[in-house]
Amino acid sequence: MKTPMELKVKPIKNGTVIDHINANKALKVLKILGLPSPETGLTLAMNVQSSQMKSKDIVKIEGRELASREVDEIALISPQATINIIRDYKIIDKGKVNLLKEIKNILTCSNPNCITNTDEPVKSRFIVLNNEPLTLRCHYCERIMDQDDVETQFKLF
Incomplete structure (x- = not known):
């Protein structure tokens, strides 16, 4: 039996992965973060199938961790987004954005x-x-x- 082909996205060594972004909101997340910029490696996936959501967007940013204000702004656009901090290709911290009161x-x-x-x-x-x-x-x-x-x-x- 043939297995379906899967899209493989290269893992990042150090940086941040923003996952579970509401579908079609990734470009607004990039605007909040002031991206793209020439010195920052960036991977963007939009309208990706998800087991937790109907579809989602994903943003991978190489060599950058987010400031708390940026996370607060992302929560306004996509309150169920998750932030993964990557170091040496491993997730060292994972959490959901938190919409402040x-x-x-x-x-x-x-x-x-x-x-x-x-x-x-x-x-x-x-x-x-x-x-x-x-x-x-x-x-x-x-x-x-x-x-x-x-x-x-x-x-x-």
Whole structure:
């Protein structure tokens, strides 16, 4: 009996693998991370079949570990993503992104009259009302923002 051919992606020696990204969200993750860049090796897989999800995206970044702020931003785009830290071809740390209860200084309020959108030195602050679907409330003006509002802040072009 013939076995189906499998796509083999070269493992990375050191870096980060972001797995279980919602399908078609990998490009937004790259935007958050400021990638691609000429000095960073990058592997991108989109709409890959998964046993845990209908389909998913995967991003492999060679020679780079993510900052906590980057992980917090990824959680806004894909709250079930997992982060694997790779050293010498081995997973040394694996964890899920964690959507914080309060999002500080990452997003801007969609209300143009909010104090955070003025010249006042006030940093944005949102309370997470719901994870699925994502719903946030501005701490200052109480504007409700949903997943679409959040994703527009990570525009690709």
